[in-house]
Amino acid sequence: MEKIVLASGNAGKLKEFSQLFSGWQIAVLPQSEFLQDEAEETGLSFIENALIKARHASRASGLPALADDSGLAVDALGGAPGIYSARYAGAGASDAENNQKLLQALKDVPAEKRGASFHCALAFVRTADDPVPLVCTARWSGVILAAPAGDQGFGYDPLFYVPSEQLTSAQLPREVKNRLSHRAHAVKKFEQLWHEEMVMPEQQAHSATGTKFF
Numbered sequence: 001m002e003k004i005v006l007a008s009g010n011a012g013k014l015k016e017f018s019q020l021f022s023g024w025q026i027a028v029l030p031q032s033e034f035l036q037d038e039a040e041e042t043g044l045s046f047i048e049n050a051l052i053k054a055r056h057a058s059r060a061s062g063l064p065a066l067a068d069d070s071g072l073a074v075d076a077l078g079g080a081p082g083i084y085s086a087r088y089a090g091a092g093a094s095d096a097e098n099n100q101k102l103l104q105a106l107k108d109v110p111a112e113k114r115g116a117s118f119h120c121a122l123a124f125v126r127t128a129d130d131p132v133p134l135v136c137t138a139r140w141s142g143v144i145l146a147a148p149a150g151d152q153g154f155g156y157d158p159l160f161y162v163p164s165e166q167l168t169s170a171q172l173p174r175e176v177k178n179r180l181s182h183r184a185h186a187v188k189k190f191e192q193l194w195h196e197e198m199v200m201p202e203q204q205a206h207s208a209t210g211t212k213f214f
């Protein structure tokens with residue numbers, strides 16, 4: 001079975017990915033099996049940071065790697081915390097500290113102006129230096145509440161109200177979050193790309209020699 005490394009140290013994400021990849025014919029291994037240090041997320045976009053993390057994990061493991069860079073962009077804050085979502089309240093901040101800072105930043109913003117989106121970028125590299133990575137993005141729109149609700153999920157889930165379900169992301173049954181979320185939609189797009197780029201070429205032996213390089 002083909003092995004790929006999942007380049008994330010976030011337990012909440014890893015749990016979601018294990019459900020999202022449950023029907024796949026590949027072994028998705030956590031990066032903790034191969035490396036201890038985390039990549040420095042120096043990019044200016046979710047896509048750049050996802051690529052940095054995927055290359056880092058592939059370099060350390062010698063295996064293909066998939067990374068997720070994600071975060072919350074709040075309309076009233078001009079898209080903040082965005083790519084800085086994990087470190088909004090400072091390096092190493094807890095989810096509770098980040099949520100507290102967000103509530104404080106939005107304390108004077110009325111309900112109708114509290115729109116926000118979760119964004120997810122996925123980057124897959126076959127090797128650390130892969131010049132043609134597979135990249136896809138997705139978003140999930142909602143509203144930031146004035147107080148947390150629900151105890152499932154991670155990160156900003158307790159503050160992220162999903163209008164279609166009338167619940168926060170932390171109150172949704174896991175299978176519902178894994179159907180609706182930014183991550184779920186990005187994985188759907190990735191599945192399509194994976195099929196087009198990794199499965200079909202193998203089946204069709206698309207080069208004249210029958211050898212597939214990239």
Ligand SMILES: O=P(O)(O)OP(=O)(O)OP(=O)(O)OC[C@H]1O[C@@H](n2cnc3c(O)ncnc32)[C@H](O)[C@@H]1O
Binds near residue numbers: 007085
């Ligand atoms: O970089 P890795 O190791 O994957 O772990 P991380 O937690 O640092 O992940 P990111 O750099 O991608 O930062 C994403 C932050 O955005 C938030 N976030 C992303 N997806 C989320 C989701 O589905 N629900 C709630 N919060 C989410 C959460 O606070 C994350 O810490």
Ligand SMILES: [Mg+2]
Binds near residue numbers: 041
């Ligand atoms: Mg991170």
